[in-house]
Amino acid sequence: MVYDVIIVGKGPAGISAALYTVRANLKTLVIGGPGSSLRKAGKVDNYYGFSETVTGEFLLKQGELQAIRLGAELVEDEVIAIEKKDLFEVTTPGASYTAKSVLLATGQPQKKLRIGNLEKYEGKGVSYCTTCDGFFYKDLKVGVLGYRDFAVHEAIELTAFTKNITIYTNGKELELSEKYREEFGKFRIDHRPILKFEGSEFLEKVCFEDGTEESLDGMFIAYETASSVDFAMKLGILTENNSIIVDGAQKTNVDGVFAAGDCTGGFKQIAVAVGQGALAAKSIIEYVRKLP
Ligand SMILES: Cc1cc2nc3c(=O)[nH]c(=O)nc-3n(C[C@H](O)[C@H](O)[C@H](O)COP(=O)(O)OP(=O)(O)OC[C@H]3O[C@@H](n4cnc5c(N)ncnc54)[C@H](O)[C@@H]3O)c2cc1C
Numbered sequence: 001m002v003y004d005v006i007i008v009g010k011g012p013a014g015i016s017a018a019l020y021t022v023r024a025n026l027k028t029l030v031i032g033g034p035g036s037s038l039r040k041a042g043k044v045d046n047y048y049g050f051s052e053t054v055t056g057e058f059l060l061k062q063g064e065l066q067a068i069r070l071g072a073e074l075v076e077d078e079v080i081a082i083e084k085k086d087l088f089e090v091t092t093p094g095a096s097y098t099a100k101s102v103l104l105a106t107g108q109p110q111k112k113l114r115i116g117n118l119e120k121y122e123g124k125g126v127s128y129c130t131t132c133d134g135f136f137y138k139d140l141k142v143g144v145l146g147y148r149d150f151a152v153h154e155a156i157e158l159t160a161f162t163k164n165i166t167i168y169t170n171g172k173e174l175e176l177s178e179k180y181r182e183e184f185g186k187f188r189i190d191h192r193p194i195l196k197f198e199g200s201e202f203l204e205k206v207c208f209e210d211g212t213e214e215s216l217d218g219m220f221i222a223y224e225t226a227s228s229v230d231f232a233m234k235l236g237i238l239t240e241n242n243s244i245i246v247d248g249a250q251k252t253n254v255d256g257v258f259a260a261g262d263c264t265g266g267f268k269q270i271a272v273a274v275g276q277g278a279l280a281a282k283s284i285i286e287y288v289r290k291l292p
Helices: 012-023 056-070 130-137 149-158 178-184 228-235 270-290
Strands: 002-008 028-032 073-076 081-084 088-091 096-104 142-145 165-168 188-190 194-199 203-208 213-215 218-221 257-259
Touching: 002 012, 002 088, 002 270, 012 028, 012 056, 012 270, 028 096, 056 073, 081 228, 096 228, 096 270, 130 149, 130 218, 130 228, 142 149, 149 165, 149 178, 203 218, 257 270
Parallel strands: 002 028, 002 096, 028 073, 096 257, 142 165, 142 218, 165 188
Antiparallel strands: 081 088, 088 096, 194 203, 203 213
């Protein structure tokens, strides 16, 4: 089945967009995790239409119920890859979906890692994109830093270039779905917490908190959940300061990919996310209707 649009993220931006796309008769799938920042808001007083204080949790639940009532399909899952072929292929640990367009509404990307010299070696041995940089590590010794399905997915992508792959969990226990549990046995797993990266101009080794170290040619970061920035890098979407660049109609520079809400930076508020979701939906509706 081909969806007209897949919306990644079920916070205010994603759900607002879905309300418009379903009501315009677009076949709409929303895939989102539970991690909206609105869930952390115990009291919301500045969103239109509520005479009493409401919780973020309440707004999220009501939004989801509204989208379902109007005909959107909602799946609680994590998207680990988005690829542009003729259409867009959106992958979760357990399934793969196809769509004519994609809306990124994944919220603000979190700074997830505190490792010494991480920034110093970005682009010099530390990479966030197997599709972009895997080729440069042909037959070399590489690592993937992560402990969830996203990391194993990236390690599998790297097998096209090298067989010498270690997954570094940075002290975390692996948290894998059934599908990826079968796959991770193909890789060496290292659980040691990482202190810092070292090298001269380029990354040469990983130093662990226990005082040990290991030589390494490249480290691919795939920590926790894939963020808007991870998707952007693979799809060739322009970003600035960890935010996706969009025009006034919420279009990215990649045809068929739109973005809304906190992942686009700016004023991070529910009203803004909802407004941008509506604008993105308008652009998506126009885009899909013009397709042959
Ligand atoms: C403590 C706190 C209090 C706040 N209080 C207020 C307030 O009073 N008023 C106000 O206007 N704003 C408030 N905000 C800001 C508000 O919560 C955000 O601006 C708003 O939630 C942004 O909506 P969004 O849809 O862009 O992102 P989010 O609400 O963060 O939703 C992001 C969605 O994307 C999903 N996602 C991310 N990555 C993936 C992936 N790889 N696969 C699948 N799904 C993914 C998440 O699970 C989630 O469903 C508050 C924020 C915080 C943290």
